[in-house]
Amino acid sequence: MHQTMHFQLCGIWILITLSNGQNTVTCTENGWSPPLKCIRIKTCSKNDIEIKNGFLSESDFIYNLNKVTQYKCKPGYVTEDGNTSGSITCLQDGWSAQPSCVKSCDMPAFENAKTKSNATWFKLNDKLDYECNVGFENRFKRAKGSIVCQDNGWSHIPTCYERECRIPKMGKFLMADPKKDKYKVGDLLKFSCRSGLTRVGPDSVQCYHFGWSPDIPICKGEYLSFCCKYDD
Structure with a gap:
């Protein structure tokens, strides 16, 4: 039968086992009697581990066997x-x-x-796809796009801007009202032809997220043919 006692020396636990059921030891000229068996209990140290972008949240330097300890990540970082x-x-x-x-x-x-996506966080190099609302486009003039999680945050802000239509190319005889440099989605543009010309096509078009619709009309003129007779 063994008698076990614990001593704490310099912060390190030592397990001392006594033989034959004794609970005392005696110092003799030949050493301790009975003999002692000392076993160092396993401990872990803060120096044994390095957490990249994180740290052990407890102040202890030495941790006993089976001790569970918490670690935290720095702001902007998460565990796996x-x-x-x-x-x-x-x-x-x-x-x-x-x-x-x-x-x-x-x-x-x-x-x-x-x-x-229903995710709440993204790892480095993760890509997030997004889609602009109807009538809007991103800075690349597209209705869809994606952003990437980088070291300093997202590659760019997922912002979409209201789409615009520019005044269409028209013949010199076609007049547009109202005449502006840019038109918003939903705006109407009405047309008329100069005096003496006839409009062929719709009297108005509308600005959509894909451009003007329907096609721009054209103006055609009516010409009279004359036959001239000369006297000899």
Whole structure:
């Protein structure tokens, strides 16, 4: 039968085992009697682990066997499973895992746009697709786009702008009203021909997100033919 006692020396736990059921030891000229068997209990140290973009949240420097401790990620970073903190355990062969914190981007605020993604955070290099609202386009003049989570945040702000139609190319005899440099989606443009000419096509067109519709009319003239007779 063994008697076990614990002593704490310099912050490190030592397990001392006594033989034959004794609970005392005696110092003799030949050493301790009975002999002692000392086993150092496994501990883990802060120096044994380095958390990239994170840190152990507890102030202890030495952690006993089976001790569970928390770690946190720096702002803008998350654990591999998307949390801002996690836990590791001191095991016989060291820490249970090598935690890491990865760069993250939160779901951005969309302006005149939307996304089908239900995610709340994104890892570095993740891509997020978005679609502009009807009648709007992004800075690349497209109705759809994507942004990428980078080291300094999203590659750009997912903003869409109201689409515009420019005044269409018209013949010199066709007049438009109202005449502006730009037209918003939904605006109407009415046409008329100069005196003596006839309009062929619609009297108005509308600005849509894809451009003007229907096609722009044209003006045609009516000419009289004369046959001249000369006297000899």
